[in-house]
Structures are given as structure tokens and as C-alpha cells.
Amino acid sequence: MHAGDYADQNRGARVPPITLSAGYVFDSFDDGVARFAGESQEPIYSRQGNPTNAVAEQRIASLEGGTAAVVVSSGQAAITAALLALAESGEHIVSTASIYGGTRILFGRSFRRFGVSVDYVWNIDDDAEWEQAIRPETKAIYTETIPNPRNDVVDIARIAEVARRHGIPLVVDNTVATPYLLRPFEHGADIVVHSSTKFLSGHGAGVSGAIVDGGRFDWAATSRRYPLLTDPPRPGAGSYLDRFGPTAYAQYVREAVVNDIGPSLSPFNGFLLHQGIETLSLRMDRHVENSLAIARWLTEQPEVVGVDYAGLPENPLHELAQRHYGGRTGSVFAFTVAGGIEGARAFSDGLSVFSRMTGIGDTRSMVLHPLTTTHASFPAELNARLGITPGMLRLSVGIESLDDLLADLRRGLDRVARLA
Numbered sequence: 001m002h003a004g005d006y007a008d009q010n011r012g013a014r015v016p017p018i019t020l021s022a023g024y025v026f027d028s029f030d031d032g033v034a035r036f037a038g039e040s041q042e043p044i045y046s047r048q049g050n051p052t053n054a055v056a057e058q059r060i061a062s063l064e065g066g067t068a069a070v071v072v073s074s075g076q077a078a079i080t081a082a083l084l085a086l087a088e089s090g091e092h093i094v095s096t097a098s099i100y101g102g103t104r105i106l107f108g109r110s111f112r113r114f115g116v117s118v119d120y121v122w123n124i125d126d127d128a129e130w131e132q133a134i135r136p137e138t139k140a141i142y143t144e145t146i147p148n149p150r151n152d153v154v155d156i157a158r159i160a161e162v163a164r165r166h167g168i169p170l171v172v173d174n175t176v177a178t179p180y181l182l183r184p185f186e187h188g189a190d191i192v193v194h195s196s197t198k199f200l201s202g203h204g205a206g207v208s209g210a211i212v213d214g215g216r217f218d219w220a221a222t223s224r225r226y227p228l229l230t231d232p233p234r235p236g237a238g239s240y241l242d243r244f245g246p247t248a249y250a251q252y253v254r255e256a257v258v259n260d261i262g263p264s265l266s267p268f269n270g271f272l273l274h275q276g277i278e279t280l281s282l283r284m285d286r287h288v289e290n291s292l293a294i295a296r297w298l299t300e301q302p303e304v305v306g307v308d309y310a311g312l313p314e315n316p317l318h319e320l321a322q323r324h325y326g327g328r329t330g331s332v333f334a335f336t337v338a339g340g341i342e343g344a345r346a347f348s349d350g351l352s353v354f355s356r357m358t359g360i361g362d363t364r365s366m367v368l369h370p371l372t373t374t375h376a377s378f379p380a381e382l383n384a385r386l387g388i389t390p391g392m393l394r395l396s397v398g399i400e401s402l403d404d405l406l407a408d409l410r411r412g413l414d415r416v417a418r419l420a
């Protein structure tokens with residue numbers, strides 16, 4: 001709540017004001033020179049920094065335990081900026097296979113056009129698969145803490161070990177876990193990204209994203225692997241690493257990627273984000289309590305053929321879920337109804353408290369049929385391999401009263417029962 005906080009100096013307003021200004025006045029000719037030379041941290045232009053967004057950046061860096069954060073206009077922009085600061089045309093990224101559908105589409109479409117290729121590892125415990133995937137030009141390893149829709153939690157420390165062995169930074173999308181449930185830097189991650197549209201903002205009102213620098217990766221360890229950070233950007237200038245040390249990566253992302261490409265965050269959405277963060281812990285407790293109760297309840301319903309919630313004792317990932325999350329593996333998970341796609345349609349249309357929509361991490365509960373929406377553009381074999389089946393539904397459980405949510409789910413399942 002207090003990180004980055006400041007009171008308005010003019011009138012003493014307790015909540016930091018929304019600074020809706022594209023640019024900032026230089027105090028003098030020399031002050032302008034100093035800002036452009038990077039000798040002053042005062043903002044220049046809101047594409048590169050904004051005081052309202054800076055509050056959100058300091059809060060997110062503090063929550064994650066990173067050295068600095070950069071907020072951008074969406075989660076997709078955060079992933080793009082984070083990875084384009086590491087890999088360029090002709091280079092390569094290795095990702096775990098179970099990731100957000102939009103990220104898989106980003107890698108397969110836009111990254112492919114930029115000349116950055118991505119290969120996937122399916123079994124993260126299989127060393128041979130990692131060794132086969134990683135090449136001399138691999139510049140980043142990418143994963144998520146709690147992938148959706150299947151709640152198949154990832155052992156970050158296990159992947160961090162592979163990354164460290166090869167001198168490659170590990171980038172972790174921590175959107176679904178949030179730093180309240182797990183802090184990837186404590187498990188060896190080097191960079192964290194967020195769709196802060198989701199739980200960090202929390203109310204489903206504004207799109208935003210964040211990149212967080214862990215500050216510990218040794219960019220200079222392997223010669224010329226990360227010249228963008230270790231070499232002078234122009235003759236006579238110091239490298240980002242020399243100038244900024246533990247925040248070199250974040251500075252590069254801000255000045256050389258976000259400022260060039262321009263996915264800057266509106267300060268209005270920055271305000272929604274830093275205010276949302278103030279209640280993150282309270283909301284997450286309620287999200288997880290509701291989810292655990294619903295996941296357990298679903299396993300007992302005759303119309304349900306399976307529940308993917310790692311926190312449940314019968315889940316194959318339960319041991320890891322217990323060790324890293326105390327069984328509290330977030331509030332985004334899938335379950336499968338009887339009757340395949342017809343069962344899914346009947347269930348979905350029977351709901352009135354849960355909203356039929358894409359998106360997660362809202363205070364309100366939501367339901368989605370991945371196969372016909374987020375995963376509709378993937379080949380059937382890929383969806384089969386990812387475990388996306390016709391009867392599978394994804395829930396993002398909100399903070400409403402549990403009784404209302406259970407009654408709504410029961411109404412949906414009654415429709416499934418009537419099909420049989």
C-alpha cells in the first residue's frame with residue numbers, strides 16, 4: 001500500500017493524483033540536457049515515464065522483491081517488451097508448453113515475423129528435452145507460475161536451475177499466482193512479467209502490464225551474449241550495465257524498447273492499477289477460499305467428470321502445490337462436464353452469476369469454454385496435447401459470496417443433468 005506513495009504537494013490530497021500530462025517542463029536549458037543525458041531521473045515525456053505510473057511501478061517492484069519495474073499498456077506488451085530486450089532477429093526462446101493462449105499466438109505469429117523463434121518443452125522434468133531445445137542463440141527461457149486453464153503449477157526452481165546452467169535468464173509470467181501467492185525471484189527467476197489487467201488491478205476495468213527486473217542476472221558472464229546491455233549504446237557512452245547495475249535490464253526495457261515501440265500506459269489505467277494493488281491481499285484470500293471450496297464441491301457433483309485444481313489432494317501436482325502454495329493455487333482453473341461440447345454449452349447458458357466472457361482476475365466470477373474461444377485457432381492435435389477437451393470449462397472465481405456461486409454452478413449442472 002505504501003510503496004511509491006506520495007501526497008499531492010499542492011493541496012495535500014492523500015491519494016497520488018492522476019498526472020494526465022504527455023510531457024514535463026524542464027527547469028532550465030541545462031535541466032533539459034541533464035534529463036536527456038540520463039543524469040536526472042525527472043520524467044521527459046509520458047511514453048518513457050509518468051508519476052502516476054511510477055507509483056504502480058514501485059508497488060509492483062516492492063511486492064515481487066525486484067530492483068525496478070516498468071508498466072506498459074497490456075500484458076501482451078509486457079511479454080513483448082521483456083523478450084525483445086533479450087532476443088533479436090535470428091535468435092531463439094525456449095518456453096514451457098502450457099502457457100496463456102495469447103502468448104502462444106504472439107510467439108507463433110508476431111515473434112515469427114520478427115525472426116525470433118520459440119520452441120516448447122512439454123515435460124519440464126526431462127533434462128534431455130531442455131538440452132535438445134536450448135541452442136547457442138537461445139536468449140531467454142519463458143514460463144508461467146500457474147498456467148491457465150489447467151492450473152498445472154510449475155516448479156520455477158527446477159527451470160531456474162536449467163536456465164542458470166546455460167547462463168540464460170528465466171522470464172516468468174506471474175499473472176495468475178500474483179506475488180501474494182508466490183514470488184518467482186525467491187525461486188531463482190530473473191525477470192517477472194504481469195498482465196496487471198488481472199489480479200493486480202483486480203476489478204476488470206483497465207488493461208495494463210508490467211515487467212520486473214530481479215536485478216541478479218549476470219549479463220556479462222558469457223561474453224557477448226547480451227550486447228544490448230553490456231556494450232556501449234554509442235561510442236563513448238557507458239553500457240546499460242555500467243550505468244545502472246542491478247536495474248540495467250529495466251532501464252533498457254524502458255528507454256530502448258518501450259520508448260521506441262510506444263506501448264505506454266495511460267496514467268488513468270496506472271491509477272486503477274496502483275489503487276487495485278492496495279487490496280490485493282484481501283481479494284486474493286477471498287478468491288482462493290472460494291476456489292478451494294468450489295473445486296472440492298465440483299469433484300462431488302455427478303455431472304462433473306474431472307477438476308483441474310492443483311490444490312486438491314488427488315491432483316498429480318498436489319505435492320508441488322502444497323510445497324510452494326500451501327495448496328492455495330489461485331482462482332483460475334478448469335473442470336470438465338459430462339456430455340462434451342453439448343454439456344459445456346448447457347452448463348454455460350445455465351449460469352447467471354458467472355459471466356460468460358474471456359478474462360480472469362476480476363472481482364466477478366467468469367466462465368469460458370477454451371476449445372471454442374481462446375484455443376479455437378490451434379490445430380486439434382495441439383489442443384489434445386494441451387488437454388483442452390470439448391467438455392472443459394475454465395472458471396475465474398471472483399469474490400462474491402460462496403453460496404451464490406455454488407447455487408449458480410448447481411443451476412448450470414442441472415441443465416447438464418437434463419441432457420442425459
Ligand SMILES: *Cc1c(COP(=O)(O)O)cnc(C)c1O
Nearest residue numbers: 074075076100173175195197208
Ligand atoms: C491475460 C494474460 C496475458 C495478456 O495480458 P493482457 O493484459 O490481456 O494483454 C498474459 N499472460 C497471462 C497469464 C494472462 O492471463
